[in-house]
Amino acid sequence: MTYDDDVVTVLSHEECWELLREAEFGRLAFRMSDEVHLVPVNYAVDGDRLLFRTAEGDKLLGVVMHPDVVFEIDDYDERSAHSVVLRGRARRLEEDEEHRADEIGLRPWLGTVKYNVVEIRPTSVSGRAFRLEH
């Protein structure tokens, strides 16, 4: 990633995936009924897919009803910021696929709850870096 004279730099596909593989915490936006929902999730990359765990509830119901979701990670410091936005289709993994989450070291941050594993198959990934002004 390079910061040149431009305020906004478009990240390459590879740079986006590098950032996605480095992070483990992002936000998922999805529709449920006619409302937009936005929730934090911890996730991990499995090949070209994202996996996250979720308890039964709104998040799971939403992605089952409206599988087109948007996922975002970002970070910033005093000098620069970046954001990667991934659009994709979500589906709940079958029980015999859930081992994939363990194999990639997806952290069960909240250990007391029964989880389902949701996979996001990306349809587009884009990222931007910003040089911040002060």
Added chain:
Amino acid sequence: MTYDDDVVTVLSHEECWELLREAEFGRLAFRMSDEVHLVPVNYAVDGDRLLFRTAEGDKLLGVVMHPDVVFEIDDYDERSAHSVVLRGRARRLEEDEEHRADEIGLRPWLGTVKYNVVEIRPTSVSGRAFRLEH
């Protein structure tokens, strides 16, 4: 904010606003056409409203067409995480109101672009803190 034996702690209204006032970077989810969009924004609190700047484009068009938006901030470290989610209605400020953004010190992070100021009037605010397991 206290972390007790519970894995998830519901934050009070005041705790949510304290976190909102401390941060300056969040994410906005909104609808445009039939799609959900999710973008990072820098923002500031003005009384009981949020303000952010945006250039002409999708973000502005989206909140004008579908003013019901969701805004989220979060942070985490090795031990804990928190997230505050605010639902509200967005509107573009008139030119004679835009000075409010300057008065609260909303940083124009990307200084080269002509900005509009958007206000979010909250209809609900909720927050949760998570004790993380390892």
